[in-house]
Amino acid sequence: MASEWIPPVVTGVSGALGVAFTWLAGAQGRAHAERMVAQSREAEQHTYLRKERRDAYFEALRVAVLDVRRLRYERAGKTEKLREVEQYWTKTKRIEMSMEALNALHAFGSNEARQFAEAWRVATEADDLDTMQRLVEQFRELMRAELQAG
Numbered sequence: 089m090a091s092e093w094i095p096p097v098v099t100g101v102s103g104a105l106g107v108a109f110t111w112l113a114g115a116q117g118r119a120h121a122e123r124m125v126a127q128s129r130e131a132e133q134h135t136y137l138r139k140e141r142r143d144a145y146f147e148a149l150r151v152a153v154l155d156v157r158r159l160r161y162e163r164a165g166k167t168e169k170l171r172e173v174e175q176y177w178t179k180t181k182r183i184e185m186s187m188e189a190l191n192a193l194h195a196f197g198s199n200e201a202r203q204f205a206e207a208w209r210v211a212t213e214a215d216d217l218d219t220m221q222r223l224v225e226q227f228r229e230l231m232r233a234e235l236q237a238g
Contacts, residue, residue: 144192145231151189152224159217
């Protein structure tokens, strides 16, 4: 009779342990799910910022190449080609493209890209074709390095 209490106590203890370990497994599962959601959000944010940076860089490069081409045609006296470029990309459209590119560079670009924008402004105000061409090549290298680095 003294041993009648052992089976119910063992059953109760094993039940309590089962409940505790079930709760622990659930807590670990919830913590893991929360970590996975946080990592997924970080990955989405990184992808979004990378895409915005890429788009900003390509827009800036498009504006820079267009400016170089226009100045080269102007200096070479290729009035027909210059007229074709200016007919398609009107001054208003070029100004709009330039402002959008500048805003995107300041919002999503690296410090080096923002320095490029300032150097570009100085070179275009001076109509310095050699510096403009050098800056375009430097910016291409910057784009390649930053966008391929991940």
